[in-house]
Amino acid sequence: MTVSTGSTVSTSSTTTGGWFRRKRPVLIVALAFVVAVVLAYLAAPKGGESYAPFDPESPDPDGSRALAQVLEQHGVDVEVVRSSKQLEDTEIGSDTTVFVTGTDALGENTATRLRERTADAGDLVLAEPAPYVSTMLGIPYAISQTSETVEAGCDDPRWEGLSIRADAVTTYDAGSCFTHDDGAVLAPGDGLTVWGAPQVLTNEQIVRADNAAVGLRLLGATDRLVWYVPALEDLAPDEAHSPSSLLPRWITPALWLLLFTVVALAIARGRRLGPLAVEPLPVHVRAGETTRSLGRLYRRSGDRTHAGTTLRQAARTRLAQRLRLGRDATSEAVVGAVARSTGRPGLEVSALLTDAPLENDHDLITLANALAALEEEVRHP
Amino acid sequence: MAITWRVPVLVLAGIVPVLLRPTVGTAALWVLIVTALTLLDVWLAPKPSTLEISRSRLGGIRLGESTTSDLTVRSPARRVRALVRDAWQPTAGATDNRHRIGLGRGDSTRLRTSLRPRRRGDLRALGVTVRAYGPLGLGARQRTMPVAGSVRVLPAFEARKHLPSRLQRLRELDGRAAVRVRGQGTEFDSLREYVRGDDVRSIDWRTTARSRTVVVRTWQPERDRRVVLVLDTSRTSAGRVEGADGGVPRLDSAMDAGLLLAAIASRAGDRIDFLAGDLRVRSRMRLAGQRDVTQRLQEAMADLEPVIAEADWSSLAGAVAGLGRHRALVVLLTPLDPHAIEESLLPVLPVLTQHHRVVLASVRDPELEATAASRDTLDDVYAAAAAEQTLRRRDHTAAMLRTLGVDVVDADAESLPPALADHYLQLKATGQL
Numbered sequence: 098m099t100v101s102t103g104s105t106v107s108t109s110s111t112t113t114g115g116w117f118r119r120k121r122p123v124l125i126v127a128l129a130f131v132v133a134v135v136l137a138y139l140a141a142p143k144g145g146e147s148y149a150p151f152d153p154e155s156p157d158p159d160g161s162r163a164l165a166q167v168l169e170q171h172g173v174d175v176e177v178v179r180s181s182k183q184l185e186d187t188e189i190g191s192d193t194t195v196f197v198t199g200t201d202a203l204g205e206n207t208a209t210r211l212r213e214r215t216a217d218a219g220d221l222v223l224a225e226p227a228p229y230v231s232t233m234l235g236i237p238y239a240i241s242q243t244s245e246t247v248e249a250g251c252d253d254p255r256w257e258g259l260s261i262r263a264d265a266v267t268t269y270d271a272g273s274c275f276t277h278d279d280g281a282v283l284a285p286g287d288g289l290t291v292w293g294a295p296q297v298l299t300n301e302q303i304v305r306a307d308n309a310a311v312g313l314r315l316l317g318a319t320d321r322l323v324w325y326v327p328a329l330e331d332l333a334p335d336e337a338h339s340p341s342s343l344l345p346r347w348i349t350p351a352l353w354l355l356l357f358t359v360v361a362l363a364i365a366r367g368r369r370l371g372p373l374a375v376e377p378l379p380v381h382v383r384a385g386e387t388t389r390s391l392g393r394l395y396r397r398s399g400d401r402t403h404a405g406t407t408l409r410q411a412a413r414t415r416l417a418q419r420l421r422l423g424r425d426a427t428s429e430a431v432v433g434a435v436a437r438s439t440g441r442p443g444l445e446v447s448a449l450l451t452d453a454p455l456e457n458d459h460d461l462i463t464l465a466n467a468l469a470a471l472e473e474e475v476r477h478p
Numbered sequence: 479m480a481i482t483w484r485v486p487v488l489v490l491a492g493i494v495p496v497l498l499r500p501t502v503g504t505a506a507l508w509v510l511i512v513t514a515l516t517l518l519d520v521w522l523a524p525k526p527s528t529l530e531i532s533r534s535r536l537g538g539i540r541l542g543e544s545t546t547s548d549l550t551v552r553s554p555a556r557r558v559r560a561l562v563r564d565a566w567q568p569t570a571g572a573t574d575n576r577h578r579i580g581l582g583r584g585d586s587t588r589l590r591t592s593l594r595p596r597r598r599g600d601l602r603a604l605g606v607t608v609r610a611y612g613p614l615g616l617g618a619r620q621r622t623m624p625v626a627g628s629v630r631v632l633p634a635f636e637a638r639k640h641l642p643s644r645l646q647r648l649r650e651l652d653g654r655a656a657v658r659v660r661g662q663g664t665e666f667d668s669l670r671e672y673v674r675g676d677d678v679r680s681i682d683w684r685t686t687a688r689s690r691t692v693v694v695r696t697w698q699p700e701r702d703r704r705v706v707l708v709l710d711t712s713r714t715s716a717g718r719v720e721g722a723d724g725g726v727p728r729l730d731s732a733m734d735a736g737l738l739l740a741a742i743a744s745r746a747g748d749r750i751d752f753l754a755g756d757l758r759v760r761s762r763m764r765l766a767g768q769r770d771v772t773q774r775l776q777e778a779m780a781d782l783e784p785v786i787a788e789a790d791w792s793s794l795a796g797a798v799a800g801l802g803r804h805r806a807l808v809v810l811l812t813p814l815d816p817h818a819i820e821e822s823l824l825p826v827l828p829v830l831t832q833h834h835r836v837v838l839a840s841v842r843d844p845e846l847e848a849t850a851a852s853r854d855t856l857d858d859v860y861a862a863a864a865a866e867q868t869l870r871r872r873d874h875t876a877a878m879l880r881t882l883g884v885d886v887v888d889a890d891a892e893s894l895p896p897a898l899a900d901h902y903l904q905l906k907a908t909g910q911l
Contacts, residue, residue, distance in 0.1 A: 347500035354492045354505045361486040361512075368480040370563045370576065371607030371622045377567070379597075379783065384717030384728065384813075385845035388868050392849075392861030404863035411850070411866035414873075424877075458856050465853040465862060 151198035151224060151295045153177050153324045158301035161198070164312050165324065171313065174321045181207050181331040184323075189218050193321040198295060200226040204332040208234055211325070212288075219319045221288065224295035225267050236286035237269035239293065240279070246306055247275045247282055247294075255314050256283075262306040267293035283315075401455045405464055409450055412468040416450075419475055439474050446471075479520045480609055480618045488512050488616070519612030524558045526608035526621040530586075533603070538630035538777065544594040547572075547627060549606065551579060552586035560610040560618075564591045570601040570629065595631040598730065600781045603627035632776035633730060637738040637895030644742050644899045651746075651907050669693050701747035703807065705902075706798055706834070707736045709782070710812035712756035716784035717813070719843040719891050728841040731891035732811035733779050735839055737772055738895040739809060739902055744771040746906060751801045752778060757787045759797045788818060795826040798834070806834045807905065809898070814840035814888055816871040819879070827882050835910060837885045839898045844890045 117124070148155030153165040154177060169175050178184050189195065195215045197203075200223055203211070208230065215221045223236070231238055243266050249256035251274040261275060261282070268280030269291055275282035282293040292315065297308040316322050395404050417426040420434045428451050435450070436443040449471060455461050492508035530552040539545045549564055558581045566572040571594035579587055595601055607622040669685055672692035685693040715729040740750050749766035752775055753759060761778050765771050789812065798808055808830060812823070830836050850865035852858045876886045889897040 345500070347496050350496045350500060350502045350505035351493055353502060354489060354496060354508070357505075357509050358486045358489045361481065361489050362483070365481045365483050365485055368620070370561065370609060370620070371565055371605060374565045374568055374604050376569055382717055383725070383845070384719045384843040385849060385865075386717075388846060388849060388864050389861055391867070392857070392864035395863060396857060396860040404860055407863040407867050407870075408859075411870060414870070462853070462856060462859050465859040469851070469853055 149199050149326065151299065152326060153198075156300065159296075159299050161298045161300065163300045163303060164298050164309075164316070167309075168313065168317050168322060171317060172320070173317050176321070176323050178323055178325045180328045181210055184211065184214055184325060187214075187323055189214060189323060190321070191217060191219050192319045193218050193323055194220045194222065194316060194319045195323045195325055196222045196224065196316055197226075197325045197327065198224045199326050200224065200230050202327040202329045202332070203227075203230050207327055207331050211327075216288075218323075220290055222290045222292050222315065224292050224298075226291060231291075234286070234289070236289065236291055237271040237284040239267045240270050241268050241277070242266065243268070243277050245277070247277045249274055250276055255318070256311065259307040259311050259314075261294055261297045261308050261311050263294050263296035263302050263308070265296060269293055401458065401461050405455045405461055408465055408468055412472055413450055415472060416475055419472075435471070435475060438478065439471070480620045481516055481520075482611065482615055482618065484614075484616050485512065485516055488515075515614065516616045519614040520617035520619060521612075522614075523612035523617060523619045524553075524556055524560075524610045526560070526610050526619055526623070528555050529553055529558065529560075529608060529610075531606055531608075531623065531625050533625050533627040536627065536629045538632050538780065539595070540632045540776070541595060541598050541634040544571075544592060545629060546590050546592045547603065547629070549589040549591070549625070550586055551581070551589060552584075553581040554584060556583055557581065558610055559615075560608050562589060562609075563607040564589065565604040565607065565622075566591070566593065567601055567604060569595060569597040570603075571596050593629060595629065598631050598633050598780060599783065600628050600630050630777070630780050632780050633733045633737065635734060635737045635772065635776065637734040638741070638772075640738060640896045640899060641741055644738070644896070644903065645745055647903055648742060648746050648906075651903070668696050670696060703748045704751065704802065704804055705739070705743045705748050706751045706753065706801060706806050706808045707740060708794060708798060708808060708810045708812075709733065709736060709752070709754040709761075709779070710756065710789050710794075710810065711754055711760055711782050711784050712789035712812075712818065713784060713786050714789075714813045714815040714818050716786075717843070719841055720845055726891050727784065728813050728891070729782070729784050731841045731894055732839065733782075735895040735898045736809070736811050737775055737779075738899050740765070740775050741772045742899055742902065744768075748807075750775075751806075753794065753797050753801070754779070754782050755789070755794050755797065756785050757790050758793060762797065762801075764801070789822055791822040792826050795830055798830065803833070807902070808834045808836045809902075810836065810838045812838065812840065814838065814842070814872050814876060814886065816868075816875040819875055824878070824882075827879070827884065831883045835885075835905070836883070837887060837898075837901060837905075838879060839887045839894060840889075841894055842888050842890045 148157060148160055150159040151161050153161050153175070156162050165175050165177075176187060178187055195211075195218050197211070203226075211221075212234070223230070223234075225239075226234070226236065228239070230236075244262075244264055246260050246262040247266055247268075248260045249258070253274055256274050266277070266282055268275075268277050268282050269284035270280055271286070272281030272284035275294070284291040284293065296302050297305075298312045298316075303309050303312060413428055413431045414424075416435055417423065417431050420431070420438060422430055422434055426434075432443060432447045432450055435441070436446045439446070449464070449467055453460075453464070455464065489509060489512050492505060492512070495508055496504050498504075532550050534548040534550070536545060536547055547564065547566075549562070551562060558579070560579050560581075562577045562579055564572065564575045564577070566575065572591050573594070575591040577589040577591075579589070581587060593601075603625065605622045606625045607620065609618045609620040611618045669682060670693065672681060672694045676694050680694045680696070682693050682695045709729075709732060711729060715727070715732065717728050718725040719728055719731070736752075740752070743750055744765070749764075750771060752761065752763040752765060754761040760782060763774070763778050765774060768774055810823075812819075827836070846865050846869055850862050850869060853862050872888075876888065879886050885901065887894070887898050887901050
């Protein structure tokens with residue numbers, strides 16, 4: 098009961114084979130890791146760069162490179178501007194249309210500068226501006242969304258007979274072209290235009306309905322097109338709009354309270370009522386454990402001959418007892434008596450009980466079972 | 479200190495002021511208030527050390543029985559609401575050991591914890607933890623105080639189920655039953671009339687010739703012989719062998735055998751001495767003339783545990799000699815472990831066998847035979863070879879012991895007690911004590 102589990106058998110092999118065998122689990126894990134990394138690299142999309150939606154240089158399904166390239170082919174000078182500073186350096190005249198996608202990244206500062214720079218422009222088109230941008234620029238509010246086909250249905254000759262269709266089209270509470278549900282997709286604002294269907298211009302959806310024609314007419318009306326993609330880096334530090342500014346004011350203190358509640362609960366539940374009850378634990382070892390360990394030692398040293406001899410000797414002793422030959426019967430006497438008792442040839446019994454060589458492990462198993470069978474045969478002839 | 483579940487609930491209730499005045503400052507102030515209240519409550523809580531706690535004494539029980547431990551808690555100074563935990567070591571099987579108490583000033587109460595030990599030996603109480611709550615029920619003072627207590631768990635003595643049948647056989651040996659046993663060394667008792675069923679060989683012809691009826695001699699078995707039980711508590715006795723409830727340590731099975739033998743021998747009028755030891759003698763007891771032999775023997779065995787050491791048989795044999803020079807039946811309750819026996823026991827055996835009749839009772843492990851017979855895989859075959867080797871050495875040792883005049887009783891845990899008892903009865907019947 099109060100006995101330790103005994104000594105563990107340790108083998109220290111110094112050969113390289115032994116090293117590999119001992120480190121095998123580590124090696125397998127390392128190999129699996131390398132394979133996983135290589136596969137992940139191979140499976141990753143090529144090209145590396147990722148674009149925001151509606152980007153004029155993006156070949157992705159939600160990019161707009163197709164439209165930009167077609168516009169260039171039709172003689173429109175398309176210039177892509179990606180920062181506020183670049184916008185300052187760009188020449189913008191009355192023959193220039195400025196198209197802004199990714200308006201989420203506009204801040205108060207950049208929006209004002211955009212308005213200043215585009216005062217002389219032929220047109221300023223904002224693609225589906227975010228609500229707070231709408232507030233800043235004083236432009237129409239979005240009122241609904243649809244995925245149905247929207248007919249132009251207005252007097253403007255540019256759009257005559259055209260219709261658009263996209264997964265999501267936003268309509269605004271101003272304008273008269275592309276109307277749907279009391280709102281219009283193309284909404285004129287204070288010196289600018291809001292286009293509620295930028296998806297119409299994407300590589301994937303431009304082929305639907307008259308999307309392509311509408312895109313070309315919307316952006317190709319002038320000789321020059323400045324495609325402005327605002328960058329977040331241009332924002333002044335205090336301008337970033339975090340989601341928290343949109344939440345109710347009591348949320349933060351409530352979350353703090355909740356945190357303290359959880360802490361208090363943890364303390365209340367975690368305080369143990371007194372120390373752990375310890376047991377001077379007796380260790381129970383199975384009495385047969387030493388024998389099993391001895392067996393494992395034999396196995397590890399591969400001492401087939403010794404194991405075979407032991408099994409044969411035990412079988413001879415039991416057979417001698419069974420056949421009443423006395424404790425000191427010689428093996429020849431046992432072989433003879435067994436052969437007579439079972440009717441097997443003496444040579445076979447002799448090979449089994451004394452001298453058949455054991456070439457491999459399989460021989461050993463066969464021998465062990467043959468001995469058991471022989472004993473059984475003698476016991477119940 | 480400790481806090482109760484009321485504290486988190488109170489903190490959460492701060493949502494109301496936060497809704498009225500939604501700033502982080504409100505939340506912070508609320509948490510501060512709750513903290514202050516809790517600390518105040520802890521400060522106002524009664525000190526657990528002012529309670530007077532005492533434990534009633536526990537007697538011994540047998541393994542498998544249950545008992546209860548009573549704590550008396552008295553609050554001399556003030557009103558106390560508290561949670562009390564009576565902690566025992568896990569194998570004592572203390573259930574429902576948490577008690578809620580509410581005591582007025584000067585009141586006392588009795589807390590009852592039921593115990594169902596799962597192990598033999600002295601099982602101890604670890605301490606009494608008191609969590610005394612403050613007036614608001616927010617905080618509490620907590621303290622663990624040692625309140626000594628222990629329960630002595632005696633060996634189960636499972637083998638007592640064999641007692642009636644063995645006592646019956648003992649009576650058959652005795653002069654009371656119709657059947658007589660005549661053997662060398664049994665003592666002449668008396669003459670009486672022949673009844674049918676008596677052995678005709680026991681007819682006393684000389685007396686019959688003088689009287690009108692046939693008279694037989696009766697004998698009674700020898701009485702007042704000495705039986706010395708020597709229990710080995712060395713490392714070999716720690717091994718667990720197959721038996722009831724998934725296995726018992728060899729020591730426990732040997733105890734069972736010893737108890738059964740002592741119960742029968744004391745009924746047969748023999749005097750019993752008990753020795754237990756390994757490197758040194760752990761327990762020594764003379765039970766001559768005692769009435770409750772098994773009870774006293776169980777007490778002596780209760781806290782014996784195997785130790786990691788070889789048995790020193792020369793000192794144990796010395797202790798046997800110290801119990802008296804008279805011829806005795808010496809029963810060695812030790813596993814038949816070839817190593818231990820050849821190294822330590824064999825050298826002292828001749829001295830023992832010269833003076834006494836020696837029986838070695840060993841708990842056999844049925845797993846050995848099972849291992850030797852299982853030959854399905856390579857591992858099995860090697861294990862079988864190892865088991866055969868062990869068995870052969872055991873047989874060899876047993877044979878050697880027999881040539882030295884020692885009777886070897888080798889049986890598995892379940893059947894060792896009756897086997898040993900039968901061997902004793904046989905010795906008794908043939909008058910070899």
